[in-house]
Amino acid sequence: MTCSNPALGSGVGPLLWLSYGDNPPPGAQFNLGLALQRLWNWWEYRRPFGSTDGAYDMELFIRLPYSH
Incomplete structure (x- = not known):
């Protein structure tokens, strides 16, 4: 089994999670x-990301x- 490095913002990763949450x-x-x-809602209203x-x-x- 091999793993590949997806491009930043593709696949499952922090950028998709930041945009869509747990289930993009x-x-x-x-x-x-x-x-x-989502960042603003967390900062201003403390709404969770996931x-x-x-x-x-x-x-x-x-x-x-x-x-001493």
Whole structure:
């Protein structure tokens, strides 16, 4: 089985996801207008980009200041 490098914005990748979300339509291409609209909706209204039916574990590490 071999893998090929698709052109930027084709196939499944971050540009299609940014334009259409988790399920781009068949034959979809990167759409700058949709991507900017989705970015704005996230920035202004905090609407999620993709699916919201799941969870991601997150950890926060805080380094304590060094003291003698």
